[in-house]
Amino acid sequence: MKPLSRIAAVAGMALVGGISSAFAGDTFDAVKERGEVICGVHTGLYGFGAPDEKGNWTGLDIDMCRAVADAVFGDATKVKYVPLSAQARLTALQSGEVDILSRNTTWTLSRDTANGLNFTVTTYYDGQGFMVKKDLDLKSALELEGATICVQTGTTTEVNLADYFRANNMKFTPVTIEKYEEVTAAYLSGRCDAITSDASQLAAIRANDTPDPADHVILPEIISKEPLAPAVRHGDDQWFDIVRWSIFATMEAEEKGVTSANVEEAKKSTDPTVQRLVGATPGMGANLGLDEAWAFNIIKQVGNYGEIYERNVGMDSKLELPRGLNAMWTKGGLMYSPAFR
Template structure:
């Protein structure tokens, strides 16, 4: 047999194996009629449940975005709260269909855990929070500090890197549960608390007995691009999640929002028509209804609406868009062409 033929057979075998899996998650979600979405156990602004079990937050909304695209109904989400330590096993074992849980996209997670990151929904970076009466104004003054940190996170690793790189000493005080780590910090068992800057703002605004008593230090010691992840065995599902997120960005870029999308149905602009579904083809390409993006924007909103409602200037977190602005406004948020 020529080497060409052998190669050809090997390629065919690979194709058959991947075809067997293509769409398996999609089929399962369709028959179950609900998307199982892994979220944090409770981080205001990102994913937090109220006493009725209603989840809110940017990560929770991206679960809804995917359900709207896939099932035509943003409410068809089963939220599964997961600690940092539990999250990847829950995805690998099929307990959840996707993670939308302040999870950082890194090389080793992408390559060794059998998962793929689809997008970045929030560009973040790691920082430190200290009690104001510690009298520290820079992370460079933390030599010898006891630092509260959650295990199973990039946070834990960056913390070690930062202190090694700066030649300072520290004592990690490690917790699996977010709740315990916060309690320990607010009870004064650590000099500093470290996590993603978004998490620090959330914890300071919603968990501190008095937010004014705590200071977030200016240094950002890492890159934490946060976004959804799926198992790497179903490219159809991967595409649906990825393009659902992109649709929220494309809608914002075109000025389409939950309030005006019905009027936008009459637009003559082909770019707008591909989002509203007035021009067919995008839904079919994804194996979805042509109203997939219409359902996302009308039921959940465009990216800007999701950002402002959960973490924006008028929320307790009070974030400016910053690097999370659209590319045309000087930020990093960019969707490839929806065409």
């Protein structure tokens, strides 16, 4: 048994590979040299970052990584995805294990400062809300006095809930459950009057888990701000600019009506902003240190923000989330790209 184990042990060590060294110094140079962007993503959150049944990563956060890969390499597939747990995500970025953290992460002051992150652009404005059964006939969360409310344990959701009720001097009974499926089941079985979670999650539950979505309403109050944004490390301004403007390019494209379908024609556009965006008028790429076709490639391969949104979380997806705050500023939302010039 012993010599057998020894040989197997040696073979086993050979099987698990060695130590890999990523980069030292400038992120952009390291990425170019490596030939791929390393992107920290969620371990599985449908619509934002999750592998599909073929093991391909899809989602809004994933598309932001693909956009950056397009800007740098002109090829959206040159991304390596590193799934990260909620606890490990900040360390992974700080330690240089990933180049971008695009993992459904809320932009907060402490993370932006003490944790050494630089948030680039908000790609999704989320917030905590309430869902109730329609036959309760509620119009506002302020009518939830004395209600029993289902909430997931160990999340900021629980804290926000308590804060909101204390601030409004109302009483409530929380039903705290650890697993998401069980929270939903508890709400549907009538153990609680209301369920609270991020509005995007509530919409997903309403669309997919309820027997009839029309029987449930999401109340208009949003009790917390959850701006979700990809982040990069402190202290590398060039990389920060590249990631941030790659995302802005998708928003500018939507505002100007440039889509993956018409981006070829957009090259002949008479609008000077569009010309600068797609590289027909050079300059923007050079400023970023990228190829002049950087934004053209993003729009061509990944699409503009509207396309990304609809495909992953909007009406073309199984989540069917309305644009709401995530519409362009020209349509009453908060999505706004600074000027392309």
